[in-house]
Amino acid sequence: MSLRVNPEYEKLLPKMSDEEFAEFKASIQTEGQHYPIVVNEDLEILDGHHRFRACVELGIEPDFEVRKFEDKLLERKFVIEANLRRRHLTKFQLVELGVPLLEIERELVRKRQAPSKSPNQNMQLDFAPEDAKPVFKKTEAVAKVAKKVGVSPRTFERGRKILEKASEEDKQKLREGKTSITRVYRELVASEDAVAQTAGTAEATLNDVRRRQNERALAAFLKRLLEGELFCPACGNVMFECSKCHKTLEELLKPQGENKESS
Numbered sequence: 001m002s003l004r005v006n007p008e009y010e011k012l013l014p015k016m017s018d019e020e021f022a023e024f025k026a027s028i029q030t031e032g033q034h035y036p037i038v039v040n041e042d043l044e045i046l047d048g049h050h051r052f053r054a055c056v057e058l059g060i061e062p063d064f065e066v067r068k069f070e071d072k073l074l075e076r077k078f079v080i081e082a083n084l085r086r087r088h089l090t091k092f093q094l095v096e097l098g099v100p101l102l103e104i105e106r107e108l109v110r111k112r113q114a115p116s117k118s119p120n121q122n123m124q125l126d127f128a129p130e131d132a133k134p135v136f137k138k139t140e141a142v143a144k145v146a147k148k149v150g151v152s153p154r155t156f157e158r159g160r161k162i163l164e165k166a167s168e169e170d171k172q173k174l175r176e177g178k179t180s181i182t183r184v185y186r187e188l189v190a191s192e193d194a195v196a197q198t199a200g201t202a203e204a205t206l207n208d209v210r211r212r213q214n215e216r217a218l219a220a221f222l223k224r225l226l227e228g229e230l231f232c233p234a235c236g237n238v239m240f241e242c243s244k245c246h247k248t249l250e251e252l253l254k255p256q257g258e259n260k261e262s263s
Helices: 018-031 049-058 072-084 091-113 119-125 138-149 153-165 168-175 181-227 249-253 256-262
Strands: 037-039 045-047 064-066
Touching (some): 045 072, 072 091, 091 138, 091 168, 091 181, 138 153, 153 181
Antiparallel strands (some): 037 045
């Protein structure tokens, strides 16, 4: 039987430097494999990717044990929690593992709260609204997962934002411990504020341009009304005026300075 690597699970594995892997591989060569590789029933590796790689490169038949899970979510949760037990993980690497763990917890809650097919429970469902949704308190879930991975809820939320919006270069620096979540988060927020301010200035400029365009269009329209000598068929009055400010068309067409002098 040959063990297989699941790419989805492998990408959850915190990276090991070449130097660290060389030392790890040397320890297996001299001392042997201390812990078995954990696999599922399909022989996909759940825990022990580095052990597997070292054994393959050394030409050693790896020891392994099979774990059974009633749900793929529980299997994926096991993979993440196994990676969380590793030493020397940076806070950002902990957040990277915590984000998929949060999604798993959410899905497990939905499954636990989903209606059962049993007749008794179906009878009880008659008293529940049809659009009832599973209750999942976001803040409590974030606090729970943050505690499990070993960071504060605030750090966890900042790390999530960094995962979504920061550059890959900044993320890699965080993984290597060359910068901090606080610093990258502040730089990200400052950058977003600068973009928002620029967008606001551009919008204000655009609005000013539109206002001037509207003034010119309105003046041209009013001028056409006067030149066409439109008048009231009842009284013959041709001096139309604004219903709000009561300025006549002639007054509206005069430059602003002239309007002020005549008022």
